[in-house]
Amino acid sequence: MISPTLPPYSSNSSTKVPSLRAPAVLLATWFGAGLSPKAPGTAGSLAALPFAWGILYGYGVEGLLLATLIVFVIGIWAARGYTALSGGEDPGPVVIDEVAGQWLTLCVVPLQWQWFLAGFILFRFFDIIKPWPVGWLDRNIKGATGVMIDDIAAGIYAILVLYAIDYYLGMPA
Numbered sequence: 001m002i003s004p005t006l007p008p009y010s011s012n013s014s015t016k017v018p019s020l021r022a023p024a025v026l027l028a029t030w031f032g033a034g035l036s037p038k039a040p041g042t043a044g045s046l047a048a049l050p051f052a053w054g055i056l057y058g059y060g061v062e063g064l065l066l067a068t069l070i071v072f073v074i075g076i077w078a079a080r081g082y083t084a085l086s087g088g089e090d091p092g093p094v095v096i097d098e099v100a101g102q103w104l105t106l107c108v109v110p111l112q113w114q115w116f117l118a119g120f121i122l123f124r125f126f127d128i129i130k131p132w133p134v135g136w137l138d139r140n141i142k143g144a145t146g147v148m149i150d151d152i153a154a155g156i157y158a159i160l161v162l163y164a165i166d167y168y169l170g171m172p173a
Contacts, residue, residue: 017086017093024081027074027096034095044095045124048102049116055103056111068103072148075100080144090138090147101127101151105158118165122158127151 018025020032029035029044036043055064075096082094105123109115130138130150134157138150
């Protein structure tokens with residue numbers, strides 16, 4: 001098994017930010033997107049979009065669902081590794097949870113930029129405001145699973161709204 005603990009910290013950082021050379025850190029920050037100084041969750045969601053587009057284009061909805069499941073499982077490992085290196089329960093730079101939630105949201109949209117934009121906006125909205133049970137999950141499920149699970153719940157809310165938009169406005173897919 002690949003150790004998430006080596007190397008532990010970036011040599012040029014005074015804030016003990018784990019190094020991207022550690023595989024768990026690289027994945028937890030979604031290849032560094034989570035290191036954005038402003039809105040790292042939004043940066044992580046944005047960085048997830050081209051991957052989702054490519055997976056949907058190449059493998060369809062089933063491929064994106066499978067990729068979401070894989071990222072969720074890897075995300076638990078990566079979040080555990082990152083938090084072990086940096087401390088804290090849900091560090092801001094950990095954005096692999098946003099990737100999983102964003103991809104889950106995009107599993108229900110056609111491969112059109114307007115739907116991707118709607119899915120992005122809705123997922124970010126629910127991830128930020130954390131309506132029940134998203135907020136409850138965020139506060140009560142601890143550890144790496146807790147880091148991941150609230151974003152899946154936010155993705156489910158976004159899916160429900162996307163279905164409502166499609167149903168009530170009759171937008172073509």
